[in-house]
Amino acid sequence: METIIPKTSVVLSSLLKADFTTQWRNRRAVILTLVVPVIILMTWKGMIGAFGGPFVLSNSITIGLFASGLMGYANTVARDRDKGIFQRLRVAPVPSWAIMISRLMVQLAMIFLITTAVFIIGYNYDGITLTPSAYIITYFTAILGGSVSLSLGQMIVGYIKNPETVNSTTRLVYLAFILVGMLGELYLKQLGEVWVNVVKLSPYGAVKTILSAGMEPAKWNADTTAALLVTIGYTIVFTFLGIKWFKWNTK
Amino acid sequence: MTNTNILTVENLNVRYGDFQAVKDVSFDVRKGEIFGLLGPNGAGKTSTLSAIEGLLKPQSGTVIVDGHNAREKPLHVRASLGVQLQSTSFQAELYVIEVLQLYAGVYGLSLSKNDIRAILREINLEDQAQKKFGELSGGQQQRVSLVIATIHNPRLVLLDEPTTGLDPQSRRQLWERIEAIRDRGHAILLTTHSMEEAESVCDRIAIIDHGKIIEIDTPQAIIDRHKNEPEVIAVSRRGKITLEDVFIALTGKEIRQ
Numbered sequence: 001m002e003t004i005i006p007k008t009s010v011v012l013s014s015l016l017k018a019d020f021t022t023q024w025r026n027r028r029a030v031i032l033t034l035v036v037p038v039i040i041l042m043t044w045k046g047m048i049g050a051f052g053g054p055f056v057l058s059n060s061i062t063i064g065l066f067a068s069g070l071m072g073y074a075n076t077v078a079r080d081r082d083k084g085i086f087q088r089l090r091v092a093p094v095p096s097w098a099i100m101i102s103r104l105m106v107q108l109a110m111i112f113l114i115t116t117a118v119f120i121i122g123y124n125y126d127g128i129t130l131t132p133s134a135y136i137i138t139y140f141t142a143i144l145g146g147s148v149s150l151s152l153g154q155m156i157v158g159y160i161k162n163p164e165t166v167n168s169t170t171r172l173v174y175l176a177f178i179l180v181g182m183l184g185e186l187y188l189k190q191l192g193e194v195w196v197n198v199v200k201l202s203p204y205g206a207v208k209t210i211l212s213a214g215m216e217p218a219k220w221n222a223d224t225t226a227a228l229l230v231t232i233g234y235t236i237v238f239t240f241l242g243i244k245w246f247k248w249n250t251k
Numbered sequence: 252m253t254n255t256n257i258l259t260v261e262n263l264n265v266r267y268g269d270f271q272a273v274k275d276v277s278f279d280v281r282k283g284e285i286f287g288l289l290g291p292n293g294a295g296k297t298s299t300l301s302a303i304e305g306l307l308k309p310q311s312g313t314v315i316v317d318g319h320n321a322r323e324k325p326l327h328v329r330a331s332l333g334v335q336l337q338s339t340s341f342q343a344e345l346y347v348i349e350v351l352q353l354y355a356g357v358y359g360l361s362l363s364k365n366d367i368r369a370i371l372r373e374i375n376l377e378d379q380a381q382k383k384f385g386e387l388s389g390g391q392q393q394r395v396s397l398v399i400a401t402i403h404n405p406r407l408v409l410l411d412e413p414t415t416g417l418d419p420q421s422r423r424q425l426w427e428r429i430e431a432i433r434d435r436g437h438a439i440l441l442t443t444h445s446m447e448e449a450e451s452v453c454d455r456i457a458i459i460d461h462g463k464i465i466e467i468d469t470p471q472a473i474i475d476r477h478k479n480e481p482e483v484i485a486v487s488r489r490g491k492i493t494l495e496d497v498f499i500a501l502t503g504k505e506i507r508q
Contacts, residue, residue: 093357
């Protein structure tokens with residue numbers, strides 16, 4: 001009897017269907033991911049005059065990306081690994097990369113969903129509009145920003161095996177990023193230039209900077225380019241460590 | 252039973268850091284045979300199975316499944332295997348019918364919902380098709396796991412402690428299903444702690460301890476070979492020598508972690 005190796009396209013399509021169905025059934029968690037960005041859009045309406053629409057939109061998207069990459073992706077991977085779901089897939093003729101690609105495709109869809117939701121609410125509630133090219137560039141910078149949060153999530157789930165510890169760690173990191181990146185930019189300027197740079201070059205700050213600049217391409221400057229390079233650097237380092245440390249099982 | 256080997260394991264060595272979990276293990280599993288791997292906790296059963304499944308890379312040795320060398324053709328080996336892991340779980344959010352569709356897909360099968368309902372009907376679970384896997388009872392979960400392990404008609408089925416935690420009715424039913432799989436021409440390699448299971452369903456067994464195979468034969472032949480040994484008689488509890496008596500005498504009475 002001939003051994004049939006399934007086509008990668010068939011395997012990937014089955015994995016994608018299962019992963020997207022799983023995400024759909026977890027839509028309550030998806031809605032929670034959008035809660036904080038929406039709150040920012042609504043409560044910061046009064047700041048648009050002083051800081052501009054891109055400032056509000058970029059902070060909202062950044063928060064959404066980190067919520068999705070850290071708390072969504074990392075916790076799902078930690079839970080599924082703990083339950084042996086990955087191991088069961090790995091004893092089938094499925095390349096390991098296909099398992100992760102399928103998961104990442106779901107996250108890519110989440111990045112588009114978050115960005116689109118922020119654009120729609122930003123337009124309808126806050127009256128923020130961007131040029132068509134700015135909308136398109138922002139989708140690309142959102143993918144870059146999303147890759148930082150996903151790779152950071154991968155690094156955490158690689159380093160920590162226990163799903164409860166992954167859950168609490170990602171929440172702490174998320175909170176720290178909000179404090180350092182968002183509030184830091186608003187309130188720490190009086191502490192000096194060094195702190196401002198720390199905040200700007202933190203993962204949150206760098207992602208927020210490229211998102212904001214993508215919404216106003218004319219304002220792209222050396223600081224933005226530095227933030228872009230830092231974003232790529234974070235992604236490379238976090239991904240390298242995340243893959244190096246990652247184990248498919250918790251034993 | 253023919254002598255066609257579906258699985259050949261030769262001089263398998265598995266190491267975790269300084270700890271050698273599997274030492275020069277060799278055995279084969281033939282077509283239409285249920286082969287049991289018995290051993291105390293930590294004896295090397297699951298490590299041996301994991302090396303066959305490709306979940307861990309052995310230090311040395313050869314694994315050949317249905318003519319495919321596991322090092323050279325890992326995807327061919329995995330396509331020839333049906334596996335039920337010791338602690339398998341499926342995506343909690345998916346319905347049973349969706350889990351079966353997923354695994355049909357990853358094995359390259361195109362099954363309609365009707366085909367899957369027919370499979371579930373065979374295991375008396377058609378009415379559970381729209382339930383989530385976690386909502387099934389232990390016995391129902393085992394039936395689903397087993398049907399997924401054999402959905403692609405594999406040459407070799409690996410079952411890691413398949414009846415652990417099942418009540419006697421579910422266990423007996425699972426044995427019948429395992430025998431039915433064997434009767435359809437599959438070869439089965441199972442690990443178990445249950446001597447009753449080994450005697451009842453296994454055509455041949457290997458006893459593994461401290462990573463080494465110390466006995467390999469039919470359950471009755473192993474009993475016959477050791478039944479007059481003083482160590483075996485000393486541990487016997489009911490006069491008649493059982494496989495468990497021989498197992499305890501060979502592997503020792505101390506409790507393993």
